[in-house]
Amino acid sequence: MTAGPLAQVLGEFAAKVDPPAAVRADVPTRILDVVGNALAAYAEKNADAAPAALRVMRRWAGVPESSVLGFRDRLPAPSAAFVNGVLAHSLDYDDTHLPSVLHPSASVVPAALAAAEAGAPGDLIAAIAAGIEVTNRLGMAGCDPDTGANLYFERGQHATSICGTIGAAVAVARLYELDAGRIADAIGIAASMGAGVLEANRTGGSVKRAHCGWAAHGGVVAATLAAEGLTGPPTVLEGRFGFFTAHTGRFDPTAVTDRLGEEWELLRTVFKPYPSNHFTHAGIDCALALRAAGLDPDDVVSAELGVAEPVLRTIAEPAAEKARPRSGYHAKFSGPYTVAVALTGGGGLGVGLDDFAALDPRRLDLAARIEVRADPVASAAFPRAFAGVLRVRTRTGSVLQHRVTSSRGGPGHPLSLAEVTEKFTGNAGRALPAGAVAALARAVGDLGSGGPVSALFPS
Structure with a gap:
């Protein structure tokens, strides 16, 4: 040039x-x-x-x-x-x-x-x-x-x-x-x-x-x-x-x-495979994987979603807004709610448009038990990839975990x-x-x- x-x-x-x-x-x-x-x-x-x-x-x-x-x-x-x-x-x-x-x-x-x-x-x-x-x-x-x-x-x-x-x-x-x-x-x-x-x-x-x-x-x-x-x-x-x-x-x-x-x-x-803010996709992937492995969302006592530090302002803050988003549209920008959607069963390519048509009381209840924190591994991958980890504590006291280094659809995992x-x-x-x-x-x-x-x- x-x-x-x-x-x-x-x-x-x-x-x-x-x-x-x-x-x-x-x-x-x-x-x-x-x-x-x-x-x-x-x-x-x-x-x-x-x-x-x-x-x-x-x-x-x-x-x-x-x-x-x-x-x-x-x-x-x-x-x-x-x-x-x-x-x-x-x-x-x-x-x-x-x-x-x-x-x-x-x-x-x-x-x-x-x-x-x-x-x-x-x-x-x-x-x-x-x-x-x-x-x-x-x-x-x-x-x-x-x-x-x-x-x-x-x-x-x-x-x-x-x-x-x-x-x-x-x-x-x-x-x-x-x-x-x-x-x-x-x-x-x-x-x-x-x-x-x-x-x-x-x-x-x-x-x-x-x-x-x-x-x-x-x-x-x-x-x-x-x-x-x-x-x-x-x-x-x-x-x-x-x-x-x-x-x-x-x-x-x-x-x-x-x-x-x-x-x-x-x-x-x-x-994008999911109709939500891209920063939420790693959490969705983790939740879908845990659910596929047999996790019953009714057994979840609490959960912690680890994501890149820079994305917290979009999908985790203010915490009260993200735990209880004001509409289905705003739920697309909530780390806790999108994880709750994935844990309770989505549609389409895993989580679909109908999942955000309206707020669901069961999902709001679950979202209130999910905290979002910075994860150093995800922070190191950002912004070249959206990585994350989800840790879930169940009623039996066990802790289940799943980590993704790049969300579905992202680098290394593109949609066909x-x-x-x-x-x-x-x-x-x-x-x-x-x-x-x-x-x-x-x-x-x-x-x-x-x-x-x-x-x-x-x-």
Whole structure:
């Protein structure tokens, strides 16, 4: 890559890159996962975020350019990207890149699909690949290389939506076939649009569901403005008053540029097997293993979940909120409750969407007996993997223990294509009949060979 301001380096990458076969094969699976998650969110009975977003976008109206999954509305491309991004992130079931610990596809894919359906002529697969890659690398640059701490999160910032806005802008700018300079401008514009505060993870509120929607919306707007001539500062990322100063305070520039276009962080982005915050997955794995070994949840007197120290703030604190979450959605961010779900029998791929449809009194009672503490082994593995250990004391006085060094779906244990397809089928089947689900899967697969985006949104 040519040396220069980081935005220009990323612009040149996005404008010129022809992804290798492995990346091109992977991207349709990302789209499949996003579409399935969005349709499951559309079908959610207790949803509030996506219907609220759609009502606002309908009221604002505009040129009917792009479609909304499930609802069948046609809206201006930024508005459709917004609603689809809300849907994609609503269930906390979207893919995760490690070590940045962000969810790139839920912002990038909705933005790219909206722009492509609205007529942007570029290579959809290459555009999404470039957008996800940029998102991941911006996230990695904000990780402390010594401690592994995510500097975005340390400041309460949601890296998913902040970096995802820029990644979405890169994807849409590539779809518009802008040159490297204009893509750099789109990055510069998008950097003023990305936002997201994580307090909802800890103490409630449904606004986090909207973060990826706003990122997708901002990405479409930023790229469109760049195409029309608006410009961004060339040093928007590394400058004294730039992106990293604002969001992380310090950063690793080599994480952005090292082997860019040669070594793909996109391929390290893992699919979730469970519809909950990814930090809870190691505990779920441990609980499922103990239950499979014969543990009766009614015999549990107390339990201790050991996880990486940095994740305690998300899944263990405040302790009272996590022991008794205020809704099924907030239960997804509770270490005690998700362990209780797994111990009492989940559905789907082990723990399923129906397990969070409403709070269960039996699970709340069990969650109140589960403490979450820092575990040194899990802390050492973080953020390259989500590890954990669960120790359970039973009525007979025995202590049972299970440890995982990397959660299911994570590094070393990735979901197979068949498992991701099974996840999609279950998710999409909550909103569509079986025949329509199969047709949608074929339409997504056809995108890899230039199939039309419109086939994803049959009238």
